Amino acid sequence: MEAIKPLQTRNPGIKTAWIIFWHLFFWMGMISFFVFLARTNDEQLTTRELVIIFLLYPLINISLFYLNYLVFIPNFLNRKKYLQYAGIVALSIVCYGLFKYGIGLLFKDVVLVRQKGHVIPFSTYFYSSIFTSLIFVFLSTALKFSSDWFLNERIQRDLENQRLSAELAFLKSQINPHFLFNSLNSIYSLAYQRSETTPEAILKLSEIMRYMLYECNDAKVDLDKELQYLQNYIDLQKIRFGAKAFIDFKVEGNITNQKIEPLLLIAFIENAFKHGVANDITSPIKLLINVADGKLHFYIQNKKHTLNRDAAGGIGLINVQRRLNLLYPDRYSLNIRDEENTYTCELSITL
Template identity: 40%
Template structure:
């Protein structure tokens, strides 16, 4: 029984919260027991009898929670657990009957000892079973909460790692282009430095937030495109269009740039005629629709089959989408006869 099932983790029974809960429970238990004790007894006898009986229940419950129940979780055998619990009840019941009989009657056995034995045995087993039924779900909820907190922390760490990744090829190419411009004493060099500085500032400082204004994300994309244009052939056509109001829209940072990087990497070649990249944003109150379409470079002589759309950047952004927008995004990557097309829809709240 319980074979091939995931075991339930139990929390330590020596924690302050667990001990406090037990103390509170047994105080309530003693109060109830005192209330139902025989009225003809003196108060001191009543309290003594209650404490003696409570000690047996405390022993049984704690042996169950500290030893038997953890064994059940490890062995996954209900038969062993039930047998051990019933056996413990059989051992404790005659001792409990002897104490009660000696305390109440001063004899070895009371007239109704069989009935008393059944009552005490059943009551101990029921209380032990109740303690198990209470502890398992409570511990399960606590463990799940701790796991959720750990997962959340790991997710945040992973997201921080993914969004802080800087494309080394892009940075290297930009610095090379900047070096060439400075050698030519081009007037474009200061503008390149300014755009690159803005991009680095955005990546390193502003992207630490869970969400950023879509306006800044789009500006980052525009800077990226302008810097990439430096190395491209004049035959390459790059268009970006934005429809809708987006000033108040927020989105997770650096979600769109990996798709655009991929389109430049696989869709634009300096020797490819009529190469193009079309980028489109359509923003509504509840949704961001992002489409990037680029020409295929396999039309070049010597290029056979189309290159697969992918790469580490796209793998990372897919992971981020699953973590941040698990049920509120839709990603489609299509290979058309003459182009690649990526469409991403994200449900947002402004």
């Protein structure tokens, strides 16, 4: 199975530029909003006061936001150094409170002086600063945890998609040798009998292999081409059995402009020919494919053969069931009835 490659970020420089842009856009929008409210509610604020209150102090708080977001959380909290993280955050909040109070002393008339000349005491201002700093630390922590969670979820989805793709490639790689093995056995039987239909059988096999090699590389193929592939396989089996092959194959509904995962149905038909009775005119292999309302209904029934049951007979059906689980989760139903004289498979897929 193909190894799962680590997640690679496309154009990391462009991604970083977009992140910086949206962060700048958010903070500029918030500052502009509060400046607008201030000018609307209080026409007495000067440009100097607006710059100090709505630009200088927000920039100080924003710097604490990113100090926690870019330095403290990655180096302490993410490494499970909880005590160190709590201590460095507490120390930073205290230092920021002292620093902002120092800035307030420089612009005392704007920051610390209120109406009627009342000066805000240090304790009141300091507690208010701690509360504001805690809000910014909380917001940066919430943003960091949220972004890391979404990133981890995306990485897990990408890894799961890569795993599923590798598993599907592995399952499909098993189909070709399995099918080729059975077909070559049939042609060998014809050649051994010196049958005149051997060249025609080889030509049919060539058409089948061309389809499998060149048209099954896409995730989905046209349903009509897939059904033509099944018809070619049935024709190959008829060549093998000659006039003794009896199969009732019907296709109903509109099969054009429909898509299906390639090589899903062949295993059921292979199983019917390999382990069933194909040369009994009273009990032909019955195969019906009906397409209606965006659903494909597949029905096949064969009379059971009691001889030549080799141990490898179930590989194809096991693979197709696994592929159905991967490709059509909750979009298919499969009913297999192994009765005394007949073997029946009914499959319904939402295309």
